[in-house]
Amino acid sequence: MEVTAHDILLIGGGGAGLRAAIAIAEANPRLDIAMVSKVYPMRSHTVSAEGGAAAVIAPNDSLDEHAYDTISGSDWLADQDAVEIFVNTVTQEMLRLEHWGCPWSRQPDGQIAVRPFGGMKKERTWFAADKTGFHMLHSLFQTSLKYGEIKRYDETFATKLLVDDGAVQGVVAIELSSGKIRAITAKAVILCTGGCGRVFPFTTNANICTGDGMALAYWAGAPLKDMEMMQYHPTGLPQTGILITEGSRGEGGWLVNKDGYRYLQDYDLGKPTPTPVLRSMELGPRDRLSQAFVQEMEKGRTLKGPYGDYVHLDLRHLGEKKIDEKLPMVRELCLNYSNIDPVHQMIPVRPVVHYMMGGVSTNVNGETPLKGLYAAGETACVSMNGANRLGSNSLGELLVFGARAGAHAAQYVTGAPEPSARLLAQAADEEKRINREYLNRTSGGERVAVIREEMQHAMESAAGIYRTRKTLEEGAVKLAELKQRFMAVALDDHSRTFNTQLTSVLELAGMLEIAETIVHSAIAREESRGAHQRIDFPKRDDQKFLAHSLAYGNAQGVPRIEFAPVTITRWPPGERVYGR
Ligand SMILES: Cc1cc2nc3c(=O)[nH]c(=O)nc-3n(C[C@H](O)[C@H](O)[C@H](O)COP(=O)(O)OP(=O)(O)OC[C@H]3O[C@@H](n4cnc5c(N)ncnc54)[C@H](O)[C@@H]3O)c2cc1C
Numbered sequence: 001m002e003v004t005a006h007d008i009l010l011i012g013g014g015g016a017g018l019r020a021a022i023a024i025a026e027a028n029p030r031l032d033i034a035m036v037s038k039v040y041p042m043r044s045h046t047v048s049a050e051g052g053a054a055a056v057i058a059p060n061d062s063l064d065e066h067a068y069d070t071i072s073g074s075d076w077l078a079d080q081d082a083v084e085i086f087v088n089t090v091t092q093e094m095l096r097l098e099h100w101g102c103p104w105s106r107q108p109d110g111q112i113a114v115r116p117f118g119g120m121k122k123e124r125t126w127f128a129a130d131k132t133g134f135h136m137l138h139s140l141f142q143t144s145l146k147y148g149e150i151k152r153y154d155e156t157f158a159t160k161l162l163v164d165d166g167a168v169q170g171v172v173a174i175e176l177s178s179g180k181i182r183a184i185t186a187k188a189v190i191l192c193t194g195g196c197g198r199v200f201p202f203t204t205n206a207n208i209c210t211g212d213g214m215a216l217a218y219w220a221g222a223p224l225k226d227m228e229m230m231q232y233h234p235t236g237l238p239q240t241g242i243l244i245t246e247g248s249r250g251e252g253g254w255l256v257n258k259d260g261y262r263y264l265q266d267y268d269l270g271k272p273t274p275t276p277v278l279r280s281m282e283l284g285p286r287d288r289l290s291q292a293f294v295q296e297m298e299k300g301r302t303l304k305g306p307y308g309d310y311v312h313l314d315l316r317h318l319g320e321k322k323i324d325e326k327l328p329m330v331r332e333l334c335l336n337y338s339n340i341d342p343v344h345q346m347i348p349v350r351p352v353v354h355y356m357m358g359g360v361s362t363n364v365n366g367e368t369p370l371k372g373l374y375a376a377g378e379t380a381c382v383s384m385n386g387a388n389r390l391g392s393n394s395l396g397e398l399l400v401f402g403a404r405a406g407a408h409a410a411q412y413v414t415g416a417p418e419p420s421a422r423l424l425a426q427a428a429d430e431e432k433r434i435n436r437e438y439l440n441r442t443s444g445g446e447r448v449a450v451i452r453e454e455m456q457h458a459m460e461s462a463a464g465i466y467r468t469r470k471t472l473e474e475g476a477v478k479l480a481e482l483k484q485r486f487m488a489v490a491l492d493d494h495s496r497t498f499n500t501q502l503t504s505v506l507e508l509a510g511m512l513e514i515a516e517t518i519v520h521s522a523i524a525r526e527e528s529r530g531a532h533q534r535i536d537f538p539k540r541d542d543q544k545f546l547a548h549s550l551a552y553g554n555a556q557g558v559p560r561i562e563f564a565p566v567t568i569t570r571w572p573p574g575e576r577v578y579g580r
Pocket of ligand 1: 011012013014015016017036037038039040041044045046047048049050051052053054132133156157158159192193194195204205206208209212213243354355376377378379391392393394395396398
């Protein structure tokens with residue numbers, strides 16, 4: 001087996017991975033950095049972010065207000081030390097990104113333009129039209145190319161972390177073009193593998209968002225934090241789940257039910273006004289808007305379509321000029337995927353799984369409890385998003401905490417031990433396992449696609465926008481059955497070159513674990529908070545659950561759930577008030 005050695009290894013070439021790589025190169029140009037990515041970095045999910053990235057820049061705004069909005073938005077589950085670091089650093093990160101080439105949209109007088117976003121008291125979301133992630137990823141990628149010390153392994157799939165003497169020291173990975181399995185060792189590994197929306201059937205997330213890094217960390221013994229906190233975004237296109245950005249409501253779009261009525265006024269989110277009011281109506285937070293949709297559906301006031309119930313997003317009053325200037329991609333997506341022109345027609349939308357607030361548990365430096373293992377971006381839970389992320393906080397998060405994880409890992413490797421020769425035996429075992437369980441197995445009754453689909457539907461029924469102990473326990477039973485059946489999974493394709501069935505089965509193995517952590521964390525949290533709404537426990541319970549859930553793998557196969565306190569610095573838990 002081919003073995004290569006580096007100082008620091010990044011898994012993931014999206015926004016978080018690239019930002020971390022640049023931070024390492026800046027911190028110590030002598031370090032040998034490697035980046036493994038299962039897709040070419042420019043195809044990472046960050047590229048599809050539309051609406052923008054929040055950072056205080058307007059003269060009437062303040063860091064404390066950004067912190068308060070984030071904390072109340074999180075339903076007080078965010079760690080406030082992490083939020084403070086975030087708001088204090090993110091503006092500087094955004095300006096650096098501009099110096100690296102990111103074309104932020106501007107006002108006519110040349111100032112950075114900002115748009116309103118859900119749950120934010122002030123206009124503070126920077127944007128590059130509605131292709132923000134595309135421009136951010138390009139700027140980060142081209143900047144990373146300046147650093148020759150960043151060696152890339154593109155289209156290479158990490159399957160296992162190598163751990164020796166309690167320290168993470170590399171990965172086993174498959175080079176997808178040849179099927180060659182290799183060991184890549186390093187003194188520190190940073191997971192930047194993105195979200196896991198594909199655990200659910202209907203999501204805005206790309207096919208590659210299968211949470212691989214969360215599974216890698218969990219298998220290696222690291223806990224996953226707050227996994228019950230899966231965010232639904234209120235406006236996806238019904239058939240495909242393609243996102244219609246919150247920016248479209250930021251620019252003044254309305255949500256109306258089957259009677260053309262702006263129903264959010266019935267859900268304690270304020271009243272319609274001639275001009276949009278921040279933190280009100282359509283500019284409320286995502287959890288509340290998604291929950292209002294379900295209640296509206298139960299009242300029989302949504303529309304019925306071939307892909308389920310939906311409501312309308314009305315942009316017509318914004319006019320063609322504004323739509324083309326501020327929301328060109330929304331028009332393009334609606335025309336291409338729904339044959340609808342938002343200049344003249346209302347857009348059918350419904351809530352769709354969008355973002356995992358939980359993830360690999362880290363501190364504010366990106367360190368996980370496992371020595372040598374770091375995580376940043378959507379795969380990590382630092383936690384600044386708590387029970388509900390505010391739209392446009394994630395792109396800033398991956399800059400701030402990607403950079404911190406990189407800088408910290410650069411310091412750590414200076415005194416860290418050289419990877420041990422014993423890792424090679426582990427890597428050889430992993431190669432044998434992949435061959436035995438997937439590539440060489442020709443018989444077996446179970447198919448990847450069937451198990452994946454059953455898992456996704458089980459997750460929607462068990463752990464959707466509203467949950468109960470009964471739905472969750474049924475989900476847990478179904479997942480246990482699927483894990484059992486997965487042991488007999490067999491592939492049709494045994495070739496080595498770009499074997500997409502092989503990557504699918506590896507992804508599914510991880511998703512089954514992640515699904516279990518979501519369901520079992522949700523069973524343990526007997527309260528309703530943010531994205532986690534239990535019909536059987538409808539109130540927030542700060543006495544018992546002002547705490548992060550931590551899911552640990554264990555020998556019985558079912559995760560063990562523990563709770564750890566939330567860090568409160570300056571904002572004691574309070575009521576979440578919107579529309580007033
Ligand atoms: C449609 C959409 C729109 C969004 N819009 C916004 C927005 O406007 N504002 C905002 O703040 N947030 C937005 N978000 C959220 C935000 O874009 C993401 O949370 C963020 O981009 C994630 O970045 P990341 O670097 O953590 O992961 P990603 O960009 O997803 O990158 C993950 C990387 O990990 C690699 N990888 C994964 N598994 C493996 C493996 N097994 N082996 C090797 N490599 C692997 C992939 O190849 C990829 O390079 C949006 C999300 C979506 C889905």
